[in-house]
Structure formats: structure tokens, C-alpha cells
Amino acid sequence: MQQDLKSEITKQTILNESFKLFYENGFKTTSVDKIMKATKLTKGAFYHHYKNKKELGLAVISLKLEKRVCEGMILPLYTSGNPLEILEATFLERLKSFPIYDKQHGCPMNNFINEIGDLEIAYQIALRNIIEDWKAALILLIERGKSENTINKNISSNAVAVYLISAFEGIRGIRKLYDNDDILEEYIAGLSLYLKQLKA
Amino acid sequence: MQQDLKSEITKQTILNESFKLFYENGFKTTSVDKIMKATKLTKGAFYHHYKNKKELGLAVISLKLEKRVCEGMILPLYTSGNPLEILEATFLERLKSFPIYDKQHGCPMNNFINEIGDLEIAYQIALRNIIEDWKAALILLIERGKSENTINKNISSNAVAVYLISAFEGIRGIRKLYDNDDILEEYIAGLSLYLKQLKA
DNA sequence: TAAAAAACATACCAACTAGTATTTTTTCAT
DNA sequence: ATGAAAAAATACTAGTTGGTATGTTTTTTA
Structure with a gap:
């Protein structure tokens, strides 16, 4: 070859x-x-x-994790349509699409964050980059909603973006503890309610 | 001795x-x-x-983690006063009270959840118990708010409780990636906004 | 106060860890 | 075709891992 x-x-x-x-x-x-x-x-x-295991870890973060988050959570945000509906659809469809395997093991990125987010600056930066990309895409969509008068202009786009990401990553970890989807359903109800309240 | x-x-x-x-x-x-x-x-x-390291792990979860969450996040909920204000004060004061050390290393329980929540049923159950206690306490407070007409009766208490816990644990992990509190401030803004929207 | 029991120390094990040094095999350029 | 270079295999190191076996010391009980 x-x-x-x-x-x-x-x-x-x-x-x-x-x-x-x-x-x-x-x-x-x-x-x-x-x-x-x-x-x-x-x-x-x-x-x-x-060179060593650290280099592999960084490669996995920037090549595998980044791609996964991008395809699953960021790219879907760049769709035309009502921003709030896009938000709900993206988060919801992502959760619904997970096989049991993914529910049991949580979010690969969140696992890395919690395991080695405080271990080395290199890991910290690589993981932070993904979060920042995700956050930026969310903010962009929320801003579009504001300008199109479908999202309340008085709310902070940054705050909403961070709160959305936090809750999503949080529930991906917590779901590991259960052997059914009840907790996910409750999260989804919480998310829907939250998004509804952002309406203009 | x-x-x-x-x-x-x-x-x-x-x-x-x-x-x-x-x-x-x-x-x-x-x-x-x-x-x-x-x-x-x-x-x-x-x-x-x-007996072995597993037994120690379970002891740490049920004796140290449980106590920590209980004292920091559950007991403060059993205060008299406006439930929404209690919620905001509890989450906010908890975050504000953390030294840098705690911000760098995240939430001990969440670290356990993400590291060994999918490793063994025994760990799963022990960690789930803490989450369930926390969730129950939140629901109780929210229900009180509903009965006292300070919280919107149309929202699901379970959903709000789960969403609050998820976002809090999520941000505790994400904060590890940063070397300042900006992301925490954004989370706090997101939380305040969220709670405001639950008003009756 | 002596023997039993609990608390703790020491020495050990086989399996595993990240990484290196050296050799063999495969591909490339001439 | 041949020598160089890249790719991969093999064999090794020194340190760490959870756990055990067997001691010694301390406390309790009778």
C-alpha cells in the first residue's frame, strides 16, 4: 500500500x-x-x-470530539426557520437519536471535561475550544431570533446559550445513573418550558 | 486510646x-x-x-458526597420565605462560596457520576440516591411555591427540578476549562432569568 | 496479669503502566 | 535493482496497581 x-x-x-x-x-x-x-x-x-499518550488525547479531542459536537449540536443550528423551534428540535432530536450505549456512557466530551479538564492546560484549551464554538453558534441563532422578533430582546443571548449547554451536559451525565429514560423526559419537559419562556 | x-x-x-x-x-x-x-x-x-477499594468508594459516596450535597444544596431549601428567592439564593450562594480550588476541580459528585456512573450498579445506585434526594427537596419547595401562589401552577415541578440540577452540575464541569468566572456569571444570569420566568 | 482479639505494619505478588531501544518489514526514490 | 527511509514488530525497563500473607503492637477481657 x-x-x-x-x-x-x-x-x-x-x-x-x-x-x-x-x-x-x-x-x-x-x-x-x-x-x-x-x-x-x-x-x-x-x-x-x-509522541505520547497526551498527544493522542489531544488528537482525540480536536479530531473526534470536536467533529461529534459539531455535527450533532452545531451544524443543525444553521438551518433556516424559527430559531426557538430549531433549538428545541436540535436538542430534542439529539437526545432521541442516542442508542442505549450512548445514554449509558454519557457525553464523550463531558466525560473528558470532567476527567481531565483540570489536569493540564493543553486539554483545557482543546476542550474549551469546542464549548466556545458551540456557544458562539447558539448565540448567533438566538441573536437572529431577536432580530426577527421571535425571541425576547431583553434576555442575554450569552446567558441562555450557557444555560442550554450546561443543562444538556449535566443531564448527559446524570442519565448514566438510571436504567430508563424518565429523567431524560423530565429534562426535555424542562427544556421545552425554558424555550417557551424566551418567546418575544 | x-x-x-x-x-x-x-x-x-x-x-x-x-x-x-x-x-x-x-x-x-x-x-x-x-x-x-x-x-x-x-x-x-x-x-x-x-474490604476493598470498591467498598471505600461506596463509603465516600454515601458518607462524604451525600453530606456535602445535603449541607450545601438541600438543607438551605428548607428555609421559610419565598421559594423562588430561596432557590436563587441557594444556587447563587453555593457558587459564590466556592474557593478557586473547588472551581478548578468541579463538583465531587458530578466527577464521580461521570467517571464511574457507568462502571458498576452499586456506584450507580449510591450516586442516584443523592440526586433523588436533591430532586425531591427541590420539588417540595416548588410545590410549596405553587400552593402559595408565588410559582406558576402550570409548570411541571419535576421538570424544573431536573433542569435546575442538570444545569448546575453541567456548569460545575464546564467551569474547569476556564481560568476566570465569566462563564459562571453567564450561568448565573441564565439561572436568574429562568427562575424569574417561573413566577406565578 | 495472661491470653485473646483488634489494630496496624511489613513484605510480597502477579498484572499492568507509559515509554524506550532495537530489530525486522515494507515502501520509496534513484 | 538497491540503498535509504518510513512503518511496524519485538523485547525490554522501571515504576505502579489492587490485593494477600504474615508478622508485630496495642487494647480488651476474663
């Missing part, structure tokens, strides 16, 4: 298996050995492509 | 040092060795008082 293609495939394989194992078992407690066993490659391959 | 007193002090010492180290470095990555080095006792003492 062509060398640069082969290299890229190996790096992607490591990235994919890492993401999966980090998601299921956490970052710190997933060893390089376990990851390479999953890829069916060896340690030699790993340390040829990544 | 008296035997049962000595035993109790040792257990408490282990519990206290464990809580601190779990909070700072996580549950899975804090070893029994590190804990016992912190207590200035030895492994022999540990395994005399605790």
Missing part, C-alpha cells in the same frame, strides 16, 4: 479505537496497550505515529 | 484523605497506596477497615 495512505489509515484506526475505549472506560484508565490490542497493531506503530 | 474510638478515627481519616485525593485526581487513578501515604498509615490498616 502507498506509504502516506497507509500512515493515514493507521493514525485513523488508532484514533477511532482510542475514542471508543476512552468513551467506554475513560482516558486515564485506558492504556496504550489496550488501544493497540484493539487496533491489532503493536506499540511500535503507536509510538511511531504519536 | 480506646479501641472503638481509635478504629472510628482511622476510618474517618482514610475517608477524608480518600475524598480529597479522589476529588483532585479521580477515583480510578487514586491508588490505595497513595491514600495510605496521605494518612501516614499503611496498607495493613486499610484492608483491616475496608
